[in-house]
Amino acid sequence: xxxxxxxxxxxxxxxxxxxxxxxxxxxxxxxxxxxxxxxxxxxxxxxxxxxxxxxxxxxxxxxxxxxxxxxxxxxxxxxxxxxxxxxxxxxxxxxxxxxxxxxxxxxxxxxxxxxxxxxxxxxxxxxxxxxxxxxxxxxxxxxxxxxxxxxxxxxxxxxxxxxxxxxxxxxxxxxxxxxxxxxxxxxxxxxxxxxxxxxxxxxxxxxxxxxxxxxxxxxxxxxxxxxxxxxxxxxxxxxxxxxxxxxxxxxxxxxxxxxxxxxxxxxxxxxxxxxxxxxxxxxxxxxxxxxxxxxxxxxxxxxxx
Numbered sequence: 632x633x634x635x636x637x638x639x640x641x642x643x644x645x646x647x648x649x650x651x652x653x654x655x656x657x658x659x660x661x662x663x664x665x666x667x668x669x670x671x672x673x674x675x676x677x678x679x680x681x682x683x684x685x686x687x688x689x690x691x692x693x694x695x696x697x698x699x700x701x702x703x704x705x706x707x708x709x710x711x712x713x714x715x716x717x718x719x720x721x722x723x724x725x726x727x728x729x730x731x732x733x734x735x736x737x738x739x740x741x742x743x744x745x746x747x748x749x750x751x752x753x754x755x756x757x758x759x760x761x762x763x764x765x766x767x768x769x770x771x772x773x774x775x776x777x778x779x780x781x782x783x784x785x786x787x788x789x790x791x792x793x794x795x796x797x798x799x800x801x802x803x804x805x806x807x808x809x810x811x812x813x814x815x816x817x818x819x820x821x822x823x824x825x826x827x828x829x830x831x832x833x834x835x836x837x838x839x840x841x842x843x844x845x846x847x848x849x850x851x852x853x854x855x856x857x858x859x860x861x862x863x864x865x866x867x868x869x870x871x872x873x874x875x876x877x878x879x880x881x882x883x884x885x886x887x888x889x890x891x892x893x894x895x896x897x898x899x900x901x902x903x904x905x906x907x908x909x910x911x912x913x914x915x916x917x918x919x920x921x922x923x924x925x926x927x928x929x930x931x932x933x934x935x936x
Contacts, residue, residue, distance in 0.1 A: 632659040635781055635813050636681060641690035643676050643837075650676045652837035653690070658781075661811040663803075665828035665845070667821060667913055673837040674817045675713070678783045682711040694781070710735060710779035712770040714786040718758045724769050725754040728776075735777040742806060743776035749798050763790030771799050775806055781813045788820075796820075800827060821910035831909070835917045845909065852912050853889055856882045857902035865893075865900060873915040884915050 636658035643651040651673045658664060666674050679685035681692060683699040683706060692699065699705045718727060724747075732738045747754060750768040758766065767790045774782050788796045804827060807814065818824045831848050833841035841848060852872065855862055859881040866883055873884040884907055889897075897904055907915070 632662070634658065635660045635695055637691075637693045638681070639691045641677070641680065641692065642688045643673075643680065643685070644688045650837055651680075651687075654834075654837070654839050656832060656839060656842055658813060658815065659830070660813055663807060663814045663816065663827055663829050665821070665824060665831045666815050666817045666834070667831060668834040669917060670819075672834045674834055675785055677834065678711065678713075678785055678815065678817065682706070682709055682783060684711065707734065707736060708780040709783070710774055710777040710781070711783045712774035712785065712787050713783075714767075714770075714789055716770055720757070720759055722758050723755055724752055724758060724761075724772075727758065727769055727773065728754070731773045731777060735779055737778035737780075737810075739776050739778055742778075742802075743772055746772045746775060746798075746802060749802075750795060764792065764795060765790075767791050768795065775799075775802055778806070778810050778812065781815070783815045783817075785817045786819065787816075796823065800824070803827065821913060822908055825909040831913075833913055833916070840916060841913070848912065849906070849909060850888055852884050852886050852907040852915070854882060854884050854905040854907050855897065855902055856880070856905065857900065861900040861902055865896060865902060884911070 634657040638657070639655045641651055641654050642649070654677075666678070668674050676685060680687050681694065681699065683701070686700075694705050695708065697705050699709075728743055732740065732743075746752075746768075750765075750772065752765055752768050752772070753761070756765075758769065761769070767788050771784075771787050771791075774784055774787060788799055791799065800823070803814070816824055816828060825845065828845050831841060831843060831845050832839060855865060857880065859876060859879050862881040862883050866885055870886040871883055872886055875882045889904070894904070
């Protein structure tokens with residue numbers, strides 16, 4: 632695969648806060664990525680630097696092999712839809728779409744019109760008077776209709792109801808199939824987007840703790856349930872990232888693929904084996920990493936929703 636973004640040793644400091652801590656990764660062409668992690672993990676900072684809206688403290692960023700800063704040839708090939716996007720006070724969605732059509736060379740007015748209708752967006756109403764969901768719809772429409780070679784969606788659906796979010800997911804996948812491009816989707820609704828994303832990058836406390844294909848990530852952990860004594864015997868020496876117990880029954884999440892011998896042992900011990908969802912895996916992994924750094928720390932699944 633061809634890398635459209637290459638990052639080496641990227642670090643960003645805000646005074647005494649280390650937001651991004653010496654990370655390196657590559658983004659491949661025509662792939663949908665999930666950029667996942669807790670609030671404050673560094674996701675938005677990374678995307679802002681990649682799109683030249685923020686400056687790195689140190690490190691090297693190349694987009695299409697070039698430095699993106701003040702580089703119109705690179706910036707016209709990218710679209711960054713962010714949750715906090717600002718517009719002029721008197722701007723309407725129609726104004727925003729007209730501006731986007733002038734900036735993005737691959738703009739599809741047909742797709743924009745379809746999405747305006749599906750989201751039931753009042754295009755003549757000033758943006759400052761739109762609801763939170765309608766404002767999110769403006770960003771989603773621009774991100775999809777731009778058909779930029781690289782599109783960043785930073786929590787693009789805040790305020791959208793379940794029906795509107797599903798419209799976004801469906802149209803993203805449909806248009807991506809017909810017009811392949813690179814999409815980086817930052818989200819807390821991990822289970823909702825898990826069937827969309829092909830690769831996962833997880834950032835925790837400014838560092839990358841996971842960078843792999845989604846299917847491979849799902850196979851990283853297994854949930855073992857049964858008699859506590861039998862569970863303890865099986866998990867001895869294994870990397871346990873979560874445990875819950877109720878009476879004599881335990882549910883344990885362990886890292887590592889199970890071998891045929893492991894499965895035979897589980898059957899013989901009367902233990903049940905279940906998959907771990909992508910959201911559960913990421914929650915448990917960040918919990919595990921935080922616990923290793925600070926035993927008193929606690930992370931709940933709501934932090935990733």
